[in-house]
Amino acid sequence: MYRAIWLSTMRQLDNEKDLIARCQNGETAFFGALYDRYVRIIYSFIYYKTFQKEVAEDLTSETFFKALSYIHTVDPHRSFQSWLYKIAQNCVIDHFRRERKTEHVDDVWDIADDTNLEIDANVSLQIGALRQELSQLSRVQRDIIIMRVWQELPYREIAEIVGKSEASCKMNYSRAVKHLKKVVPITVGSTDH
Template sequence: MPDILASVDEVQLLLRLRDGDDLAFGQIYDRYKARLGYSLLRLLKSEVLAEELLQDVFMKVWEHRAAIDPTRSFKAYLYRIAENMAYDFFRRAAREKEILQEIIAANTELYTHVEESLLKKENIAFLERLLAQLPSQRKKIFVACKLEGKSYKEVAEEFGISTTTVNDHIQKAMECLKANIHRIPVMQLTGLLVSFFLEK
């Protein structure tokens, strides 16, 4: 029941906001600023930049309040605006590669996300270019484990090595991928950053 009441309450606030009620806007802002602000801070690693972007996002909400549909998820609408504005920020920052690389370097959490993204079908071509830098056997072992889904035991038997050696090859292959993250095209890496830190 509380969730239903909260939902009804938000619909009323959104209707008032759409009509230009600044008090309703203030309540919506108070309701969402903390979580969105935290997501932006994780992404930008700067309280000043995160606060500026947060204010810009809500300014956009106010300017386009007539387009708000109270029957749809406002949270999704808000985060879509934030995602688009964050992407624009990084597109501008791409002209200053040092800034982007500092943000990337600070985001050690991104490595796992990048690994997962590289293993997706749409990114295989780029992954193959990275894997071309590996010794032949290491590349084959990585492909068998990560792309073909074979267990370490299966791969060990196939190559006549121990599972410990398989693990060593995988770890060194991942170190190579991490060391070459900077070679990912700037805008592709930007998309990974934004999608990772602004997950709904």
């Protein structure tokens, strides 16, 4: 019986550099392997910043088309994943700037108080009141929470994505948690399990 075989992270990273080099050499068929590796995590990141399935699909599509177009600019010594994240981030920002021309809006969290904003119903139910509290954080703090708690990215990657040092990211993370601890109501008598 056949089995699917998976590489270790270090081997994947080495192979990734080779894939990028081949794409930069014009062998764009190898981009498929990079796409397969990152499409879902990029989609989820975009979804966490838009909360709409159709918008997330459009922006994911835009992200990867841009990635292929600009792959010749990738620095092979830096993380490809963080480069994709930055493209995705910019696509999200551009999307909201187009949608809300008169407001400084970078993602859905900046308009958490807009009751007319369309978001997927399950998100509304799941996040609930926490949405207001999270929206009070700075974009960097919120992105760190999303990437660390929801997406489990390592600090090394987060630091490259947000453009700060690892130590700074951890500091921002702890400040965000401290702030949330103050403002998020904790139900008296609730227990965790």
